[in-house]
Amino acid sequence: MGYSMTVTDNVFENLRLELRRGCLTLAVLAQLRQEHYGYTLRKALAERGLEIDESTLYPLLRRLEAQGLLASEWREEDKRNKRFYHLSGDGQRIFGQLIEEWQAINASINSIL
Amino acid sequence: MDLLDRYLQAVKKHLPWKRQDDIIAELRANLEAQLEDKEAALGRPLTQGEAEDWLRQIGAPIQVAARYLPQQYLIGPALFPTYWFVLRLAFMWSMIIYAILSAVLIATQTPNGNAFLEAMLRVPVILMQVAAWVTLIFAVIEFAAVHYPEKCPTIAGVAADWSPATLPPLEKEDAAGKKPRSFAHAVAEVVFGFLFLIWLLLIPHYPYLLLGPGAFYLHGSPFQLAHFWVAFYWAVVGLNVLQLAWRTVNLARGAWQKSRHMEHILMSALGLIPLGLLLTVRDQIFVTLAHPALDQARYGGTVDALNKLIHMSALIVCAIAVLSLAWEIVQMRVDAYRKRVAATL
Numbered sequence: 001m002g003y004s005m006t007v008t009d010n011v012f013e014n015l016r017l018e019l020r021r022g023c024l025t026l027a028v029l030a031q032l033r034q035e036h037y038g039y040t041l042r043k044a045l046a047e048r049g050l051e052i053d054e055s056t057l058y059p060l061l062r063r064l065e066a067q068g069l070l071a072s073e074w075r076e077e078d079k080r081n082k083r084f085y086h087l088s089g090d091g092q093r094i095f096g097q098l099i100e101e102w103q104a105i106n107a108s109i110n111s112i113l
Numbered sequence: 114m115d116l117l118d119r120y121l122q123a124v125k126k127h128l129p130w131k132r133q134d135d136i137i138a139e140l141r142a143n144l145e146a147q148l149e150d151k152e153a154a155l156g157r158p159l160t161q162g163e164a165e166d167w168l169r170q171i172g173a174p175i176q177v178a179a180r181y182l183p184q185q186y187l188i189g190p191a192l193f194p195t196y197w198f199v200l201r202l203a204f205m206w207s208m209i210i211y212a213i214l215s216a217v218l219i220a221t222q223t224p225n226g227n228a229f230l231e232a233m234l235r236v237p238v239i240l241m242q243v244a245a246w247v248t249l250i251f252a253v254i255e256f257a258a259v260h261y262p263e264k265c266p267t268i269a270g271v272a273a274d275w276s277p278a279t280l281p282p283l284e285k286e287d288a289a290g291k292k293p294r295s296f297a298h299a300v301a302e303v304v305f306g307f308l309f310l311i312w313l314l315l316i317p318h319y320p321y322l323l324l325g326p327g328a329f330y331l332h333g334s335p336f337q338l339a340h341f342w343v344a345f346y347w348a349v350v351g352l353n354v355l356q357l358a359w360r361t362v363n364l365a366r367g368a369w370q371k372s373r374h375m376e377h378i379l380m381s382a383l384g385l386i387p388l389g390l391l392l393t394v395r396d397q398i399f400v401t402l403a404h405p406a407l408d409q410a411r412y413g414g415t416v417d418a419l420n421k422l423i424h425m426s427a428l429i430v431c432a433i434a435v436l437s438l439a440w441e442i443v444q445m446r447v448d449a450y451r452k453r454v455a456a457t458l
Contacts, residue, residue, distance in 0.1 A: 038143040043150075054147075055172045058140060059180035082142045 024052060026102055028060060029087060029095045032070060037082040061085055069094060116164045117144060120174060127178030136181055144171075188251045192258070196251040200244065205300050207243045209361060211236070212307030219311055229315055233308075299364050306357040313350055335408040336416065339401050341394050348387035356380050374445050381438045388434055391427035399423040 027050050031041055038058050045052055052060075064070045069091035072083050087095060121144075125137045151167070152158055159167065171177065188196050215232040222228075257264070312322060320328035331337075359376055400419050402408045 037146075038139065039146040039150075042143075053172070054143065055177045055180050058143060062136070062181060080142055080145065081138065082146075083139045 024050070024056070024060065025064070026095075026098055028057070028064065029069065029091060029098065032085055032087050032091075033095075035084050035086040037077075037084045041085070064091070116161070116168065117141075117148065120168050120171075123174035124178050127175050128181060132181070140177075186255060188248070188255050189259070192251060192255050196247070199251070200247050201296070203243050203247050204240060205303075205364070207239055208236070208300070208304050209307070211239055212304060212311070216307060216311045216314060219314060229311060232311070299360070303357065303360050303364055306353070306360060310350070310353050310357060313353060317346070335403055335412050336400050336419075337403045339394070339398050341390070341399065345387050345390050348390060352380070352383055352387065355383065374441075374448075378438065378441050378445065381434070381441060385431070385434055385438070388427065388431045391424075392431060394424075397421070397424040 027045060028041070031044055036044060038054075038061060041061075042052060042054065042057050045057075061070065061072075065072055065085065068088060070085045071088040071091075072085045074081055074083050076082075121137050121141055124140065125133050128136055148159070148167075219228050219232065316323045320331070324331065356376075359380075363376075397420050400416055400423070402412055402416055
């Protein structure tokens with residue numbers, strides 16, 4: 001019984017992470033329409049109910065920048081150098097497409113449910 | 114904060130040197146801002162225990178650093194199904210070729226006592242070498258596909274050229290309730306078939322492989338096997354070679370799941386040849402005296418009784434084999450009739 005519960009829990013956890021992965025990217029892109037550095041972005045997302053681990057969010061920002069969706073610059077704020085991110089031109093265009101896709105999927109899922 | 118510095122230093126060690134300073138500077142800025150928030154909320158610096166809990170929650174340095182690295186595969190998911198397919202084929206063919214070479218070498222060279230054992234012990238080494246070479250080749254292909262995608266666009270193209278028209282025809286279903294033979298089962302049959310053939314070819318040189326300790330008693334006894342057994346032995350070898358060739362060709366053609374009724378009946382029919390030879394032995398002499406002039410008086414009666422016993426046993430075995438073959442033919446015809454009837458319904 002305990003074994004099957006563990007397997008079920010693992011299956012759920014894997015599916016949940018898979019479901020979350022794409023949503024996190026969308027949420028980060030949406031939040032970065034306004035400029036943020038890593039920590040304030042994390043706080044802003046958490047305030048809207050989307051908690052993301054540091055070890056997930058910060059590398060994700062790097063990947064999105066490498067893909068050309070984000071632009072960044074180092075700037076001093078509160079006597080500390082910080083790296084600020086915002087949506088790039090390509091990022092804005094792709095974000096618009098992703099939002100359309102998201103809304104279509106969301107509408108389909110809602111109608112199925 | 115000493116602990117945070119130590120933590121960042123540990124993360125840095127696992128990052129690529131080109132980007133490590135930049136990544137650590139950003140991570141430091143984020144973590145220090147987070148730390149300030151925590152301390153402002155508490156109204157005091159974090160204790161050692163609280164700082165340890167916080168860093169533990171962020172994750173082990175090696176795991177945090179790993180998140181900044183690109184996902185790397187020795188053989189990626191796009192290439193892996195092809196790799197697995199080729200590896201299985203390479204295993205199968207290397208074993209078949211090795212078994213044939215070993216059988217030929219053992220049969221033609223001056224045999225020594227450990228030839229068979231040595232051939233068996235080399236099998237794991239050969240399999241590991243085959244696996245290593247196939248893996249190395251596919252790792253190079255993966256590397257090229259990842260680092261030079263413009264020059265290797267056909268990695269995904271293996272599947273892009275695929276057409277439904279190239280699908281093999283539908284395989285015949287096995288008898289109801291029976292699972293079709295798996296690929297592993299078919300390969301095992303061929304490999305063990307070769308091993309059996311090697312064993313068979315070794316028997317003339319090492320009779321104890323067949324008779325066990327009885328071979329030494331026979332050697333020292335006044336009896337010897339009649340020359341007829343040579344013809345019988347080669348008929349059995351020929352039958353095994355034919356069966357093995359049939360199965361190997363089936364495997365190579367990818368037809369190992371097909372119905373084996375015909376193969377079974379043909380082999381049973383051909384199996385009657387060596388049994389038939391037993392019945393045609395002149396004067397029913399299967400065993401003779403090694404020194405008739407010396408031993409005729411003492412063992413002559415025993416040899417006659419032994420020959421009659423072998424002849425009688427051969428008759429019984431032949432009768433059973435013929436009946437079994439007849440039963441199989443009837444069964445096959447009944448199955449064929451049932452299928453015809455089912456097809457018309």
